[in-house]
Amino acid sequence: MKVITFALIALLALVQAELWFGKGGMPYAVALQTQLDAQLAANHAARMRNEQLAAEVSDLKEGLEMVEEKARAELGMVKPNEILVQVATPRR
Known part of the structure; x- marks a missing residue:
């Protein structure tokens, strides 16, 4: 009787250890949870970037102020009779 009890306890311990x-x-579950948390953070960052880009596209479609700002900042464009002054800061 004791042998059967010991064998059953050993099998139960083996099954639990495997689980x-x-x-x-x-x-494995902890590693998956870590991956899930990292993916959720990346998704949130991408969602925020998409919202920012959608707002920028909406601004570009609706008004000329955003187009003018982009042209000035990225292309260095100026209006007629306007002087462009660029101030360079020293590099450290």
């Missing part, structure tokens, strides 16, 4: 530490066990 907790084997393939698909707790370490």
Whole structure:
């Protein structure tokens, strides 16, 4: 009787060890949760960037102020009879 009880306890311990530490066990679940958290953070950052770009596109479609600002900042364009002055800061 004691042998059967010991064998059943050993089998139960073996099954539990496999569930907790084997393939698909707790370490794997923790690694998956870490990957999920990282992906959720990346998705949030991408979503924020998409919203910013959508707002910029909307501004470009609706008004000329944004187009003028982009042309001045990125292309260095100036209006007629206007003088462009650029101030350079020293590099450290």
